[in-house]
Amino acid sequence: MNVQEDNEPYDDINVVPMLDLAFVLLVIFIIMTTATVQGIMVNLPKASATPSIGKSETKAITITAEGTIYLDTYPVTMEQLETSLQQHTAVNPDLPVVVKGDSAIQYQAVVDVLDLLGRLEITQIGLVTQKLVK
Template identity: 35%
Template sequence: MAVRLSDRTNRLGRTARHRMVSDINVTPMVDVMLVLLVVFMVTAPLLTVGVKVDLPEAQAKVIEGDDEPLTLTVKADGSVFLQEAPIDLANLAPRLIAITGANPDARIFVRGDKTIPYGRVMEVMGAINEAGFRRAALVTDLPRKKQRANNAKTGGGAG
């Protein structure tokens, strides 16, 4: 609480020297809210894993890039997701063209569950190719031993 000292006269003509002010101090609340805002801004990009699938392992290099790729996920039941939204293969090409602004060099990552038939992943890759995109890549997990070594070097997780 804050205390305001004043020399005003009250209704009876007496001088009130020490009068309490009943205003709420909002500075601590604003501080807490700003800290929470920063925490959420930092953690939000880390929560964009999307649809949970069991990826196969491969000995491929990690693809480096500075732009955010689109992610297509094929779950174990064969359903396809664009980012986190389910989508039919018939609607995939127009949606990709609309999202990327018809940029054929947009990066698209295809994440397929390791238990689905190879043909289903190739249907998705074919739809991407028919839409005119040239930079589609399959996403896999690093082998366990190599993943642990990579995590120790970078201090992060694999995706």
């Protein structure tokens, strides 16, 4: 048993408060890192001017270089995309949709998505590009 006399100095350090601080900092770092992740990364084609769409209820359709289609951040098939968009347009007939296609994908994949949007009578469509740097 380690009994301390009143006048003797401590020979060990209490590390519990330091560990508490380390764990709190670790949790804050994890939360901040996952909060900054937004959407799916794709290599966008370049354009000279990019109009901005600032509506919060805008749906984003992303097509990756591998051909995977995402609605917002969830991977979907064309059938699932059609069903989901039908449900959203039933609530909001003027649903704005933006299409982000990787510059390496085949043009047909974007045309298929645009054709689907046309069949669903979605007229507010935007194509996302990067600003051309001169």
